[in-house]
Amino acid sequence: MDEETGYEAVRSRDARFDGEFFFAVETTGIYCRPSCPAVTPKRKNVRFYPTAAAAQGNGFRACRRCRPDAVPGSAEWNVRADVVGRAMRMIGDGVVDREGVPGLALRLGYSARQVQRQLTAEVGAGPVALARAQRAHTARLLLQTTRLPVTDIAFAAGFASVRQFNDTIRQIYARTPSTLRTESGTRLPAPTPTPPPTPAPGAALIAGVPLRLAYRGPYHRPAIFDRLAAGAVAGIEEVAGAPGTRTYRRTLRLPHGSGIAAVDEAAAGPWLDARLHLTDLRDLTAAVQRLRRLFDLDADPQAVDERLGDLPGLAALVAARPGLRSPGAADAEELAVRAVVGRAEAERLVAAYGQPLDVPCGALTHVFPEPKALAEHLPVAAALADGSVRLDPGADRDDAEQALRAVPGLTARTAAYIRMRALGDPDVAVPGEPVRDTWRPWRSYAQQHLWNQHAPTDLEHP
Structure with a gap:
């Protein structure tokens, strides 16, 4: 899809394209889903990106109104059988969080450098950036739907440190984790026990x-x-x-x-x-x-x-x-x-x-x-x-x-x-x-x- 078609989708707020691409507005520093209900920006100020991670990598923050990180995934990754499609499905399943980029590359049968190059060329971001965007979405979800302590959420979402977690949330949402939780306006369930770091098989389930x-x-x-x-x-x-x-x-x-x-x-x-x-x-x-x-x-x-x-x-x-x-x-x-x-x-x-x-x-x-x-x-x-x-x-x-x-x-x-x-x-x-x-x-x-x-x-x- 060319950029003019993409802009028409933005003008008409066409939800069919949510997740298929993202657009960012240079004058505001915000990126959105195509169906964002905000005022349509001028064409000269709009930039298009194939993934949320690509928009974030170019310095744009997620729109708080349309929450572009919560859109369905692109159907393209289900259709494609090449290395990029396979990599996107594996990153979505959390392989980079569990095994790192070397583990992803090994499963794909390519070198880490080849995987980085192909993903960057096609989706505008490498495996680390794509996994980081996914971790941020998981963290936002936990902040706004549970009463788990912020530290627990950081590690549950896959971040290596609380500092990395805080920096990422501030960059993507322009809010601290605590502010993001407070502004959600969601009534949260009662506090639940912190899950053990290495639970035994059949361990007790935490609250939903x-x-x-x-x-x-x-x-x-x-x-x-x-x-x-x-x-x-x-x-x-x-x-x-x-x-x-x-x-x-x-x-x-x-x-x-x-x-x-x-x-x-x-x-x-x-x-x-x-x-x-x-x-x-x-x-x-x-x-x-x-x-x-x-x-x-x-x-x-x-x-x-x-x-x-x-x-x-x-x-x-x-x-x-x-x-x-x-x-x-x-x-x-x-x-x-x-x-x-x-x-x-x-x-x-x-x-x-x-x-x-x-x-x-x-x-x-x-x-x-x-x-x-x-x-x-x-x-x-x-x-x-x-x-x-x-x-x-x-x-x-x-x-x-x-x-x-x-x-x-x-x-x-x-x-x-x-x-x-x-x-x-x-x-x-x-x-x-x-x-x-x-x-x-x-x-x-x-x-x-x-x-x-x-x-x-x-x-x-x-």
């Missing part, structure tokens, strides 16, 4: 963090909640309530501990209301990204519907379910195992090998077993445990599908299904289904429309 998981609309909520309800595995998932007011709840296995997520179907705005209960707040970023992938919240439904809505055999389906999403996975390795064994066997594996919660939460009693716990029983779990199959956010999709097809007993259809959901590939043709090449690059969404013609069933054992 309320979230608004933003998306660009439309969003067909009934279909995705129907699908999640049909495939829910007892012990780790449940869907409660009547259609339209349902809540999906599940346990999460995260880098530093475990968690429970709850997501509501009822619509209050262009977001999904959610709550996260974590044993370690350092997992907040990873948990949020996993929910975003599960609910396909960074998709561009206008682009999908515009393409598929003009095609024979799909036009009526798209008109009936505008904004239909292609659900991903909260845990890619779990999804792969479930796709192979089916729901009934998955429930047996949870009971036999899952990690029990110290205190069951309603119908949620376990965290799904790690691949190494199932490696002796399932070839796919063994392949995941020894690394011959990689399904992390930065995995090469072609390599992953090829490796899956080499797993004994795993069919091409199952491998394609895992690629669609565990790796969030928007353009997968599942063998045996009437999906056509002319439906590229959105064949996964076309497949969802075909499946949603019928009553929802457990599709995780194709």
